[in-house]
Amino acid sequence: MEKNWTQEERGHVLIWTLDRPRKRNALSEAARGELEEMIARVQKEDAVRAVILTGAGDKAFSAGADLDERARMSEQEVLSWLDDFGRTLSSIEASPKVFIAALNGAALGGGLELALACDLRVASRNAVLGLPEVRLAILPGGGGTQRLPRLIGPGRASDLILTGRLVSAEEAHSIGLVERLAPLDTDHSVALQLALTIANSLDKCGPLALKEAKRAMRLGRDASLTEGLAVERQCYEELMGSRDRLEGIESFARKRPPVYQGK
Secondary structure, X not given: OOOOEEEEEEOXXXXXXXXXXXXXXXXXXXXXXXXHHHHXXXXXXXXXXXXXXXXXXXXXXXXXXXXXXXXXXXXXXXXXXXXXXXXXXXXXXXXXXXXXXXXXXEEEOHHHHHHHOOOEEEEOOOOEEEOOHHHHOXXXXXXXXXXXXXXXXXXXXXXXXXXXXXXXXXXXXHOOOOOXXXXXXXXXXXXXXXXXXXXXXHHHOOHHHHHHHHHHHHHHOOOOHHHHHHHHHHHHHOOOOOHHHHHHHHHHHHOOOOOOOOO
């Protein structure tokens, strides 16, 4: 069976590339299913601290759902696909690994929704982002109407979702849709290099601390401040007995780089 994703190892980092450039890296059911299986497998790989998602070629991160495949689906099959897609994206959010989307071109519809489920987004200067579903008489059904307002605020999200307009990488960065933007006069591959720089910097961080920090943010996101602070305290307590915490204190005192083991 032809694979829709490729994987490359870079130390503690995995690069997952959606390899359908002739379809602008559209998300077919097979591609979604492969991604879900990859996410499940990486949970068990203790050596992996971060996963970078990107697209093959220089045109698109992902242009969204495979509309040729979608046209052959019944109404019930479309709804089932959305359920499956939503489950896949939620598994990214729930993962203890740090997920970084390297946007090397267009990130539209389901492609942007995939990026929204990641912890961080970096973009090359040629990236174009948007949720144009209303122009096809549908709405973003992979969490876009929920994750985008939480990320950039309800007003800005309404501007994008209700008009279906696309934004440049520069505008996406200015409104907080992407966290890092490649320097001027660079090609699409710089998005991946920028993502790798961020991912490699995690080697200086405690793996358990990354896991609990991500969990604290995820569980506290929709809670009241009081509830969120309680979640934060619970996640902090999870780290108290770790060897890594003691290593962090000792390495700081001795002015040497820490050697974390995720224990």
